[in-house]
Amino acid sequence: MLAKRIIPCLDVTHGRVVKGVSFVSLRDAGDPVEIARRYDDQGADELTFLDITASSDDRGIIFRIIEQVASQVFIPLTVGGGVREVNDVRNLLNAGADKVSINTSAVLNPQLVADASSRYGSQCIVVAIDAKQVAPERWEVFTHGGRKATGLDVVEWSKNMQSLGAGEILLTSMDRDGQKNGFDLALTRRVTDALEIPVIASGGVGNLQHLADGVTLGGADAVLAASIFHFGEYTVQQAKQFMKTQGIEVRL
């Protein structure tokens, strides 16, 4: 049976892994290559790297990190942040990424998702959506690291991205991100029920029950978390053992 995936997320800036609270106030969590190796040893199913500065000056750093990780860690690697054109996708794949995550640029230029997926295959195009609840049962897409409202409805937008060729959706609740009080389960359930492609739940994990709830209540195909792993509260292996006790299929 297919296992639900646990994906540690590494936010990278200036060559370091950092973690913020609701997209601000960053805290240093260490060297990306070292952390990637540790999570691989612990049984992480994939790794996601988000280049959160993504200014042109720093662009080379993430390529070097991905090259180093890809030569030592043989699980899928997703990289996002600052992807604006098909060439950016190609360069990240060439550096050793298996999937590329597109966020703001998908809103500014949806054709990028279509072009990138038809050129490199849907399997390597992840569309990341930052969602904020704006009314009961309504969530809106935000861009530019959560600073800009778009007016787009998250459920409609995710269906649109699926039809343009996205292979997977990385769904982050901005309301929950860094709050450690659990995923936005209603949001996760709405999006996963609306789609045929896998959905990764993100934003708000504070304990292992939250991870399990993302799958059992939210219906997510994969769960992403950062701080609970970075700061040593739990190992990925502990998370998997716990999810197994909740009847969730995991890779041990």
Add this chain to the structure above:
Amino acid sequence: MVNVAIVDYGMGNLRSVEQALRSVAPEAEIVVTDDARVIAQADRVVFPGQGAMPDCMRELDGRGLRAAVLEAARSKPFLGICIGLQMLFEHSAEGDVAGLGLLRGEVLRFAANMHDTQGNKLKVPHMGWNQVGHLTDHPLWNGIDQDARFYFVHSYYVKPQDTDLIQATSDYPQPFVCAVARDNLFGVQFHPEKSQAAGLKLLQNFVQWNP
């Protein structure tokens, strides 16, 4: 020194396959190539692939590599991965295109609206770590546990006409074929280069395989 050629027909990321082979066979010479002569001279050939099958077939032909790949698949240790497995068959439902026709059978899409035994929706692509059940004791399974998990990402699967070729199946939710073999040829639907210890073991077995 053993020489392994990875066939490059311009589709997707071959770095992962290259890196994984280097890690399991540091003594071997690993070359990523779109040169038919290099493929002809290689001791072993890996035929990977990502993306859509019609594009893959077009790119393969556009680079004049069809004959070299067919010749390698008939004459030396040959490993097809993902689309590189699917392309060995006669026909694919993806874009309704002909494959290389080396193996009889077709490539089909997973059904829409599939559910698991608990009623949860099964997504397509089939993406993630699934169990691989061996049906044979082929040398490429040496040291790999029955039902070990490998990483999959695909929406189509192969259906060989000759069931004797089937080396392993996986369930989603029905059993589908995820490995085939014939003589010097082995093909897998999953990605050994992304399947951590079990995947590296399979690649190591391939590099040491003497069919």
